[in-house]
Amino acid sequence: MIELIDYTIAPERAGKGLRDVDFSLSKGDVCAIRTDSPADAGTLLKALATLIHPERGSYRLEGNLLDFTDYRSLLPIKKRIGYIASDAAMISNRSIRDNLLLMRQYYENSLDVTLDKASEDLCRNFELDHLLDLRPGELTLSALRRAIATRELAKSPTMLFIEYPEDYIGLAHLDYFSKTLEALPLSEMAVAVSSDDKHFLDRFANRQVTLSAGTLKCE
Amino acid sequence: MNYIAGSIGRWAIGSLTHIIDILAFNYRMSMLFFHRPLEGRAVIRKVIVEQVYFTAVQAFGLIIPIALIMGSTLIVGFARLSGQYDLGKVMVLLVVRELGPLITAILVILRSATAVTTEVSYMVVLKEIDAIEMAGIDPMRMITLPRFIGITTAILCMFIVFDLVAIIGGYAIVWVVTYIKMGDFLGQIGKAITGADIAVSVIKALCFGVTITVTSLTHGFSPKKLMTEIPEKNPKAFIECFFYCLVVNVIISILFYL
Numbered sequence: 001m002i003e004l005i006d007y008t009i010a011p012e013r014a015g016k017g018l019r020d021v022d023f024s025l026s027k028g029d030v031c032a033i034r035t036d037s038p039a040d041a042g043t044l045l046k047a048l049a050t051l052i053h054p055e056r057g058s059y060r061l062e063g064n065l066l067d068f069t070d071y072r073s074l075l076p077i078k079k080r081i082g083y084i085a086s087d088a089a090m091i092s093n094r095s096i097r098d099n100l101l102l103m104r105q106y107y108e109n110s111l112d113v114t115l116d117k118a119s120e121d122l123c124r125n126f127e128l129d130h131l132l133d134l135r136p137g138e139l140t141l142s143a144l145r146r147a148i149a150t151r152e153l154a155k156s157p158t159m160l161f162i163e164y165p166e167d168y169i170g171l172a173h174l175d176y177f178s179k180t181l182e183a184l185p186l187s188e189m190a191v192a193v194s195s196d197d198k199h200f201l202d203r204f205a206n207r208q209v210t211l212s213a214g215t216l217k218c219e
Numbered sequence: 220m221n222y223i224a225g226s227i228g229r230w231a232i233g234s235l236t237h238i239i240d241i242l243a244f245n246y247r248m249s250m251l252f253f254h255r256p257l258e259g260r261a262v263i264r265k266v267i268v269e270q271v272y273f274t275a276v277q278a279f280g281l282i283i284p285i286a287l288i289m290g291s292t293l294i295v296g297f298a299r300l301s302g303q304y305d306l307g308k309v310m311v312l313l314v315v316r317e318l319g320p321l322i323t324a325i326l327v328i329l330r331s332a333t334a335v336t337t338e339v340s341y342m343v344v345l346k347e348i349d350a351i352e353m354a355g356i357d358p359m360r361m362i363t364l365p366r367f368i369g370i371t372t373a374i375l376c377m378f379i380v381f382d383l384v385a386i387i388g389g390y391a392i393v394w395v396v397t398y399i400k401m402g403d404f405l406g407q408i409g410k411a412i413t414g415a416d417i418a419v420s421v422i423k424a425l426c427f428g429v430t431i432t433v434t435s436l437t438h439g440f441s442p443k444k445l446m447t448e449i450p451e452k453n454p455k456a457f458i459e460c461f462f463y464c465l466v467v468n469v470i471i472s473i474l475f476y477l
Contacts, residue, residue, distance in 0.1 A: 051349055072357060079355025088353070089346040093338070103354040106259045106361075155354075 001027050001190045002048060002159065007057035009047055015039030016214035018047060020057070023209065023216055025159075025190040032205035033194040038164065040211050041194035042085060045161040048192055049083045050074050079103075082157030084168060088148045090136040096147050097132040100154065122150040125176045142170050153180060159190045166197040178203060237437075244437045245429070251364045259356065263365050270369025274331040275376045282326055283388075286381045289318065290389020291396075298399050307407025314385045315416050316476075320423035321468055323378040324431065327370065328460045332435040335366055336456040339439025340449040348440075363436055371428025378424045419475045426467045434460045 002025040011017035015037050021044070025031055035041045046052050050059065050066065059066040067073045090099045097115070098105075100123075104113045115123065115132075123129045126146040136144055145168050152160075162168070169177045174197075181204060195201055201208070210217045290310075297309045339362060342348050351358045390404050438456035443449070 049353070051353075071352065075352060075355045075357060078353045081353065083353055087346050087349075089350045091347050091350060092341065092345065102262070102351075103356070106262050106354065106356050109258050109261050111261050111265060 001025055001029075001062060003060040004047065005058045005060070007047060007059070008055045009043055009052055010055055011214075012039070012043065015043055018043055018216075019214040021214075021216045025192060027190055028187045028206075030186060030191040030193065030204045030206050032201045032208040033192060033211055034196075034208060035194065035211035037211070037213075038194070040214060042087070042163055044211060044216075045083070045085055045163050045192060045194060046087070048159070048161050049081050049085075050077055051083070051087075079155075080158045082152035082155055082160040084149050084152050084165070085161065085163035086168065088152070090144065090148060090151070092136050095133050095135055096128065096139070099136065099147070100132075100151050103155065116154070119150065119154040122153060122180065125180075126150055126173055145169065146173060149177065153184075158188065160184075160192075162191070162193045162195075164195055165193065165200060166195060174200070240441075241433055241437050244440070245433045247359060248363055248367055248433060248436075251360055259360060263361065266361070266365035267369045267372075270331075270366055271373050271376075273334070274327060274370050275373035278326055278330055278373075278377060279380065281330075282323070282377055282381055283384050285322065285326070286384035287388045287392060289322070290314065290385030291392040292389075293385075294389050294393045294401065294404070295397065295399060298393070298401055306401060306404060307409075307411040310386060310408060311411040311416055315382050315412060315420055316472070317468070319378050319382045319385065320374075320420055320427060321464070323374055323381050323424065324427040324464045325461065326377070327374055327427075327431055328457060328464070331370055331373070332431045332460045333453050333457055335370070335432070335435045336439045336453055337449060339436060340443060340452055341446075343440065343443055344446055344449065363432075366436065367429070367432040370432045371425060374428045374431070375421065375424045378420060382420070415475060419471060423468060423471050426471065427464050430463045430467055431460045434463055 002023075004021055004023040007018055007021040007023070009018040017040070023044075025048070033041050033044060043052065047054065047059075050068075053068045059068075061077060066077065090096070091102070094102065100115060100119055101113055105111055120129070123132065126149070128143065128147055128150060131139055131143055131147070136147070139147065149169060165177060166174055178200065186204075191204070193201070193205065207218075293310065293313060294306065298306055342362070348358045348362075351361055386408060387405070390401070393399060393401065435456045438452045438459075441452065443452070
């Protein structure tokens with residue numbers, strides 16, 4: 001499904017970046033990324049989410065080479081990606097509810113859409129239901145991250161990239177998050193997770209790669 | 220000597236690159252009018268209404284007193300200076316052709332252009348633009364188009380309000396408060412004003428709308444990683460908007476009246 005070839009990304013603020021990485025992710029893969037540098041794991045997930053332009057190398061999705069020179073060509077792909085990571089954001093001048101509904105409001109061309117049952121369940125179980133009319137800036141960091149996770153899971157993504165769920169979602173809600181992941185059609189999805197939580201990885205991952213000093217080793 | 224030449228060269232290249240960026244942004248924004256998918260119209264309409272509200276409706280409390288003060292001051296001054304028979308022409312020349320669009324533009328720059336630059340800069344730094352893209356939505360369409368339509372519409376509305384309040388309100392204040400003879404002031408205005416005056420003012424308002432939106436959004440969208448870069452962008456956007464509006468004003472005045 002996803003194929004990165006000779007993918008090279010310069011290091012950002014921290015980490016070593018990626019150097020000539022070859023990586024593939026097929027439908028049904030839940031790939032664990034183990035690393036001693038969380039920043040590099042973040043860079044790989046960001047690269048998979050097409051959020052970084054590579055210095056060198058190519059990104060193939062379902063056999064098609066992605067064109068990073070025009071961001072518009074990446075929009076239909078980004079729409080299919082669930083990205084639960086520390087640099088995922090919400091639009092600060094909209095309420096949490098509006099943020100959760102934005103994609104549907106846009107594509108269904110109506111402001112009258114309401115949260116569907118799946119989103120309501122996610123909000124209730126993530127303890128967000130009383131926070132929906134607040135702006136993102138009024139939420140605690142952990143509540144904001146749970147709201148972002150809700151938005152990404154409600155997208156029904158075909159590719160899902162998760163950065164350290166034990167930190168991002170928080171241990172208090174990790175069990176519910178795991179149950180939600182289990183309920184997703186994982187055999188139809190390509191998933192990559194960076195995590196240090198052995199229990200979480202044992203439960204979901206069916207393959208593992210190790211990222212060290214910007215290079216990737218498959219195990 | 221080499222240092223001075225190098226500095227001038229870098230400044231020239233930087234300025235040229237910036238102007239090309241603004242023109243490219245303008246081109247991309249114009250293209251949005253030709254590519255009009257059905258999806259997203261409801262969301263964009265909502266943002267347009269919000270922008271008109273923030274830029275025009277909230278500014279009426281400011282522009283009406285300014286228009287009254289300017290209108291009455293000009294009427295008093297020119298009624299004494301040039302004699303009552305030229306007053307209509309003078310008011311049309313000053314208020315409708317020049318001051319109306321310019322003062323409206325300055326108010327919009329002070330209130331909205333800086334706000335738009337700050338808002339979009341924050342969106343860039345806080346990765347909110349990425350969040351919009353991750354929803355499969357083109358940020359140019361979602362952020363730029365409604366602000367362009369909203370600000371341009373707002374300038375047009377504010378300019379009409381400014382002209383009417385400055386002329387009619389200014390006249391009413393002078394008539395009530397002073398004994399200055401103004402003759403048939405409103406009749407003189409009616410005779411002095413031509414279709415070209417109204418057309419030029421509308422064109423100026425539209426061009427100011429484009430200039431202010433494009434300049435403030437170009438600064439807003441420019442790549443930045445740190446919050447501390449945002450306060451640097453605001454004064455630059457403000458001064459550029461003001462300068463470009465003056466240039467546009469002169470060009471339109473020259474084209475129509477000389």
